[in-house]
Amino acid sequence: MTVRPISLVLGTVLLAGLCCSAFAQSSTGQDSGDRMTHSMQSDGSHDAMFMRKAAAANMAEIQAGRIALDKSSNAQVKQLAQRIIDDHTKAGDQLTSIAQRKQVSLPTEPMPMQKQEADHLKSLSGSAFDKAYAQAMVKDHRKAIKLFGMESASGSDPDLKQFASTTLPALKTHLQMAEQLPGGSGMHHDTMDHHGATPMDDSGSMGMPASGSSTH
Template sequence: MLMRPFMRAAAGLLLCGLAFAACAQSGRDKTPLGANAADSKFMTSAASDGMAEVAMGQLALEKSSQASVKQLAQRIVDDHTMANDKLRALAQAKQVALPAAPGDEAQQSASAMKALDAKKFDKAWAATMVKDHQKAVALFTAEAGRTQDPEVRAFAQATLPTLKTHLELARQLQDQLDMPAARDDAMSHRAAMDASFDHTRPAGATTAATPAAAGSTSTGSH
């Protein structure tokens, strides 16, 4: 009779132990992504860079007078704002803390460009967009091929086409902005060559007579 309470207690302890082990295993299976250093670093870098792109786009909308610059800037603001919202929701679900603002380097770059005049700003902004999106394409491509998390991979793969489009448009804008400068350089070089030729021509020199003119002169002398 005394054994029954003891056996019930032992059985209860065994069940509690099994339940605890099951909960612990379940917890290990659902370890938050924050424990994955590589994926966490990707999301924090992508968030910081994404906010920097939005800030740079807004700066171009305020400072530039070029329609082509403003058009690309607005697209970058819209697309990166959408991507940032998706990343924020993903990070919250994975328990990863994201930065609240762009990194120091991006903020310093934006401050430096605010001091430029309009013409210099447009070229500097286009060059920065090329550099930033080259970095972003490399970052997202690497993450899409490396991560084992299907949701993080899906986000990286879905965002890549937009980043590649931004990169191509930024390169086209950079070429477009460089064309007037290249044309002006070519005209200046030609003017310099003409001036050099005129300077080396002997004073009072005239164009040599053509054979027909020479013949006409010879005939007239007879």
């Protein structure tokens, strides 16, 4: 073989090696970028999920409060219901404002399970209603406190972390008031997990056993 053909062969091999190296580097960079994008999307989707769950729960809580105002003759029940309506209306407005800034679409009504819970409350009356509402509020607010506590501690969005933190005191007040109602204290141990709060169900509902209300 002459010198010229050998040079051509070596040049071709060298060029192919450079191309493979460049492709590998490009692929590695793309994989790294994909992982970073996925991580960012995961963080964002976590916050978006929190907003949607909180919005649906908030509407359900207000709905249950209105049912209580209409059906109950117990002054303590009515006091709690009005407090919940006022606080959750305020929290709902704040959440809507944040969601609009983040361009996140929120649900316009409670979840189907929460609607069923509200229908159950509507079917009750007298002391049976008061007891069911109290138990519902206790269970609901323990779940809500856990949800908002997790967002406050580990959320990735500063606005949502602050919203969760500032809403938690009202949720805890609602829980304390509900526990003082007839039937409310009976939920103290059997609905709590080892951390003092009931975990959310598979549907993401923060809703209540007999009420359509979930919280903030």
